[in-house]
Amino acid sequence: MRTPSRWLLSPAASLIALGTLFILLPLVSRFWLGWSYPGGYVSDLAIGSLLLLLSYRRPILAVLLMLAWGVMLLGSAELVAAVGRMPEPGDLKYLTDPQFLSHSTQGAGIGNPWLAIALIGLGVACVLTGRRRWPALSRYAYALPAVLLLGHAADQYYNPNEADQWKQFNLPHKLLVESVNSAQLRAEDWLDGDVPDSPPDIAELTRLDLGGTPLLTHAGKARNVLIVTLEGIPGAYIAENRAAINSSYTEDLMPRLSRWAERSMSTPDYVLHGHQTIRGLYAMLCGDYDKLDSGTPKGVELLNNATRNEQCLPAQMRSQGFSTHFLQGAGLRFMAKDQIMPHMGFQQTHGREWFKNKPYLEFPWGMDDKAYFEGALKYVKQLRQQKQPWMLTLLTVGTHQPYSAPQEYLARYPGAKQAAIGYLDDAVADFLDGLEKQGVLKDTLVIITSDESHGLEQVRLASAWGFNLVLAPEQTTLPKLKNGVYGHIDLTTSVLDYFALPVPDNIAGRSLFRDYTTHREIMSYTNGMLRQHDGETFTECNFQQVCRRYASPGFIADSARYLGRVSGKQARLVSQRAELLDQSISGGQIGLHYQFANRQRIDLQANARDDWADNLIGAQYLEMPKGTRTRVTVKIEGMGLDRNGARLQLKTKEFDRNVALDIPELPLLQRGKSIELSFDFDNPETRKAFSFHLTGEGRGAIRISDFSVVTEPIPPELIAAQNVEEPLEALPH
Incomplete structure (x- = not known):
């Protein structure tokens, strides 16, 4: 019988650890996260088996692939939960940003700690069981991921569906498909010649x-x-x-x-x-x-x-x-x-x-x-x-x-x-x-x-x-x-x-x-x-x-x-x-002014329980184009409040998920008083489905006399002077 230490160094133990990390964990997490879809499971099997084969007898590459795979798997789970979409390569840096994690998961840190723990544990297990002298693989081993990827592509080609991207692809697979399609589009454009596009007839x-x-x-x-x-x-x-x-x-x-x-x-x-x-x-x-x-x-x-x-x-x-x-x-x-x-x-x-x-x-x-x-x-x-x-x-x-x-x-x-x-x-x-x-x-x-x-x-x-x-x-x-x-x-x-x-x-x-x-x-x-x-x-x-x-x-x-x-x-x-x-309404303009206040009396509830149903302002699903600055001006008046006043909170969301912006906290609104504030934020990338959510708690009523949202282009000279970079809390879409 092998001793535990000798078994840890056996090829079987290493393969089991790598297989669990690259194949079994993605399949289990897909089911656990509610992303069950046939194409998604095929995607996980294809990419997981490919990574397993690439790691075989390549310990240094295996460590790099494990790190990349863990970041991508955890990043996908976190970003889908936070903003309802799959990550882009530039988004992965947000996993190291405490402010993003705390805001996007509403103060709870990483939303799937079990996944993070499993990735770390399996990574350690893979390192401990690693061995250089594994038996050689058959040259036909790579046929399995190739067949799976081709089968997935054929299904996408002939049987398109409306399932969300994360249900059909894992992140490496999505990036691979996008790269192939981009290359194909460039090749088609080159074959068509550099002919300017004329506006289509509508x-x-x-x-x-x-x-x-x-x-x-x-x-x-x-x-x-x-x-x-x-x-x-x-x-x-x-x-x-x-x-x-x-x-x-x-x-x-x-x-x-x-x-x-x-x-x-x-x-x-x-x-x-x-x-x-x-x-x-x-x-x-x-x-x-x-x-x-x-x-x-x-x-x-x-x-x-x-x-x-x-x-x-x-x-x-x-x-x-x-x-x-x-x-x-x-x-x-x-x-x-x-x-x-x-x-x-x-x-x-x-x-x-x-x-x-x-x-x-x-x-x-x-x-x-x-x-x-x-x-x-x-x-x-x-x-x-x-x-x-x-x-x-x-x-x-x-x-x-x-x-x-x-x-x-x-x-x-x-x-x-x-x-x-x-x-x-x-x-x-x-x-x-x-x-x-x-x-x-x-x-x-x-x-x-x-x-x-x-x-x-x-x-x-x-x-x-x-x-x-x-x-x-x-x-x-x-x-x-x-x-x-x-x-x-x-x-x-x-x-x-x-x-x-x-x-x-x-x-x-x-x-x-x-x-x-x-x-x-x-x-x-x-x-x-x-x-x-x-x-x-x-x-x-x-x-x-x-x-x-x-x-x-x-x-x-x-x-x-x-x-x-x-x-x-x-x-x-x-x-x-x-x-x-x-563009039938705006004519393509981006310097627009929205005023969402109507100066009507709003009776408050003792407890605001829902950001949507209890929202006091109608500024939802706006678009802030790339390279613009948005300025928000707010004035709220207290009407007949009791001595405890009113507690107000303003949140921002993209695609129905919280987004961290540097918004001043609203102070306690006292009876007979008013709150006035203004703030702005830049839009280095286009923001879509962007919403403001104003909630209030107290006894009495308020009146919103001003809630204006103005989005205008940032002057080019100001961009150059300030060397504007994308803030960590602003995610591109």
Whole structure:
């Protein structure tokens, strides 16, 4: 029998230690971190086996590879947890920055200490068991990682998916793929020649198209319009939509709304252009694409535009004599809807504060769906008592994370998300039943849709699959299924066309109340994938600017015939189209001023528990371009505070994760006093999805009289004088 010391020096012990470090630990940590995905496991096996082979009989190289592998594995876990993305090579230095670690993990240091301990322990074990005289390996040993890498590449090539990058790749594999693709793009550019790119044509994407054959021979009979917007619901939940595209998704989570769909004009191929409620509302109500990336929402940019807002649907309907109303179940301050919705033309904008009926559930965002629709039904009843025609837009919140539902629904469904959807299904169906009893459907155009899609695992394009149900007094003359590709970009045009009202020239889209014989172009950006459809070919581009093309007559399809891959200049044309569409409000300017204060009284809570639901300011998901400086000015006044005053805290986040910036702490706000402060920070790299979160605790109220955010270019001479470098707490994206 071998003694322990002799066994430690055996090749078997060394191979076990190296194999555990390079292969077993990544596989276990992937499962433990919730990153389980077939491609990810293949990536770990491929890179792990390659590193193991490279370390074999090379002790010095083995130590270097172990160090690099440990830093990359831990760095990926920490950065995904901190900012929701995989690291770039330059990010790894932040693992040695205590300020970044403390802020990004909310004071907890390294977020995965078990992984760090395992890496250190295995590294020590590998060193202790190291031995130079190992038996030689077969020359075919490297075939295993080669086959795995080729298989992974083939799967990515022929079966693209929407899974997050860290679920499909480990960091070395991602860097390897990016290097190969960059070399390929440079080679393609060289072969194409150094020909300047001309701006792509986006006329078909921005065109107002009323050339189709009208479904109605005259203006619609309805005198009012009601738009019901359901939080996060994908088109796959509507049975008729699933049947129309032969979807493989079979779960029937909204049977009652599906029965209402059978009575309506339903559009199965209905495209959502992006994520986030404010982006969906802007596209719906302003006939324009929101940003096809993570830049500042156009609804926020609209606050700086004194003319474009007049083309939005609420403003157009108001100019035609309609009273215009917006009612949502959550508070209005988040995403600045308290300012954006009135700016779009809503004369009355109400949130959680309007509801006097008692909710059935305690929900951090606001009213649960049953209580919300009961209140909305009363709101409609009040509108019907006035002589003036009206436009009302509703927005639910109950199917937003964290999902909540009564116990009877939680017992009926496998999870909280499904239970919340079932609860919404009953609530909206009861609401529609109530509208019918009131006679609303006889004189009102009712459109039921969603702001965005929370997506579905293993359902192709679920993150971009929306729905649109139309109930109109002329229902018998409308088709049950509306053929063709439509999206939120078309809703404003459709409503104005239904009432035979003039449509402004800079509104884009087609009318749902017309039949078209020609194809159209449409775009979408969800789950990090930029997608374009021209009526015959569907193109989907990933983070590497590598695009896959499919033959597909529609945008939303359960499957499509793969045509091949496109990269280089052809692929960049897709992103260039998106960039041009993104500039419809700002015109590419970056020196913009945002004012998020509305000077309204804000009642404080004794305890602020959630950075999102309890946020007192609507400055979310902004973009600060590279090479700019952002200056923030704040003034907060105390109103009727008790002697303990108010405790305020201001945080900043990127991609919903805390970011460490040198922000002055807010002092205790005393009764009858005010707090004023200003600070600035540089943006050496573009910041996207950047949010301010102001929370407060106390008894009484405050008034925010100033919260301005100004981002302007840093003068070149100042950059040269100061030798501006990226601060440690500012992470590039």
